[in-house]
Amino acid sequence: MNNEEVLTLPDTQNADGVVITQEVSQQRQVAWGRLWRNKYVQNNVDLIKDEYTVGRSASCDICLMKQKLKLQLLNIVSKVHFKISRTYLSDCEEDPIVYLEDCSHNGTYVNKTLVGSGKRVVLENNDVISISIPGFTAYTFMTTKALDGSGLPSVLKHKYAISRTLGTGACGTVKLIFSKIGCKKYAMKMITKKSQASNGGKHPLNDPEKIMNEVRILKALKHPCIIRMEEIVDTPSTVYIILELMEGGELFERIRSKQRLSEKCAKLIFYQVILAVHYLHESGITHRDLKPENILLASDDDVTLVKVSDFGLSKLLDSETMMKTFCGTPMYVAPEILLTGGKGAYTKQVDVWSLGVILYCCLSGRVPFNMHHSKISLQDQIVRGMYNFPPVFDHISENAKDLIRSMLTVNPGKRITISKVLLHPWLRDREMRETVNSLIREAHDENSSPTSRIRYGQ
Incomplete structure (x- = not known):
């Protein structure tokens, strides 16, 4: 595969047109899943049909040529790199099986594990799909059930889709979430409250006035080497803290x-x-x-x-x-x-x-x-x-x-x-x-430039 081969592929239509067409289609049909874009691609894909091909060829259902990938990444993408299909094993089965088939020579990875050319694996909610190398993460697959934000308070449910667990600790569980508008990724920390403090008094996480007072202080803190708090939701049982995501x-x-x-x-x-x-x-x-x-x-x-x-x-x-x-x-x-x-x-x-x-x-x-x-x-x-x-x-x-x-x-x-x-x-x-x-300046420019605000939904 060489640069000339990539550049001689048929012309592709404007990516904005693809998004508009997709949005019109979504109004008429119900998606059974979604491919959430990761940092190398530009658009999410709602899965409506029973089968999708993904690659750099213009004939693919999801054409990566339209995602404005860097040339060095396009060079390692096959014309048809992988295929996603939905299959019902029986007429009475409610939930179908979703498969990913590797159609490439360079390889397709699910959760950094190589599928293998001509082989297929069952695709499950929150699986991460990488192309050619484990680090070239393209999409995170999510089912419709996950997209509805089940388990979140209503004020968060309408804004975010909840994904996989990133970590757990003594003070709570951290989940990966996606904003439904703009598709920006965040980390959500969930801290379960206790009814009483160790001394028998009221537990500080059950004190709404104290929580919101401290939240106002913490949200006012701005430093490039401190995690930014986006918002916090306090419920009787749990405190939900939405934070910027650190991929490393x-x-x-x-x-x-x-x-x-x-x-x-x-x-x-x-x-x-x-x-x-x-x-x-x-x-x-x-x-x-x-x-x-x-x-x-x-x-x-x-x-x-x-x-x-x-x-x-x-x-x-x-x-x-x-x-x-x-x-x-x-x-x-x-x-x-x-x-x-x-x-x-x-x-x-x-x-x-x-x-x-x-x-x-x-x-x-x-x-x-x-x-x-x-x-x-x-x-x-x-x-x-x-x-x-x-x-x-x-x-x-x-x-x-x-x-x-x-x-x-x-x-x-x-x-x-x-x-x-x-x-x-x-x-x-x-x-x-x-x-x-230099790292701090680059991060500031990325977060403040108009292009970045559009790309990341800020």
Whole structure:
């Protein structure tokens, strides 16, 4: 396959015309499913017919030539790349089986698993379809039942389609959702309320006045390295928080998949986290739950924008309640919190301690304290500051280790402040800072340009 072959395909009609025609057709017929576009294609496709072909040929039902793909992506798309078909196995069956058949030479992937030329698989709700390579994600398949937003409050049901689970934690479940107008992807955090707080009083998540007051504060926060809250819906049983989506996943997963990060990569990520936490502290907010799971990446690339998440939860929960969310493993919790069980007074220096643990993890792929020590408990190790630098740190710069020591200082009064972290020699890296500034500018331009607003439905 070469460039000439791609360019000599028959002319295609204007993409806008396709959308208009499709919208008129949708008014007359009921869709049984939808292909939600991912970042490489432009339009959603409502599935009405029993069979659809997808490829770069103009004869395909879904012609990828009309999606304005980059030429290097078109070069790896077959004329007919895959086929989606709906089949009823019996006349009395209510729900049909949906199949995807791989018709390509380069391969079609479902959830990053190769289907294989001439083979087919059953397509299920929320399956992600990739073309030729796992990273070239084209569509997410959703059934009509999923599109109705079942399980969401009515105010959200009319605006969003709910998709797959992105993660679960002590404080709630995170789902991928799509806006029905504009098809923008978001993360939706669902926090289930408890009837009472641990002290027998009213649980803070059952206090609508407190929730909405803090939401107003949090929505006013604007920083390129902090997750943006789009909206929040409070119901008697659950709080729904709609957040911008970060496609690269958690820092925790990045560290685990690579075993540890290079010093250069860790510095680029860590600097952005410091910018975010410095902004929070300047705004009078202490995060209190900083950990790799709450640091999100915009892409799978090493050079990527980074954002801190879950800072809002610390404003909605008291210290004692927050302590109970650590699931018995307070690895990132500052000594002064552990010493009082979350009931005592503490300062924003608790975040600096957590940042020290995070940097240690980034550079080594391990935590500084031993959960399985036979004689000294994890809590005692933390409150006494008992850690060392194993051989994996032999090739790490002294400046990096000095910064970790400064942050992992037991006495919060002697611990380095977030402002001084920004000025530390390890982070005085002009090339790194210019790269971060470039990432921030690119993200700002993408979100603010008229073209981007149209494309992403903003």
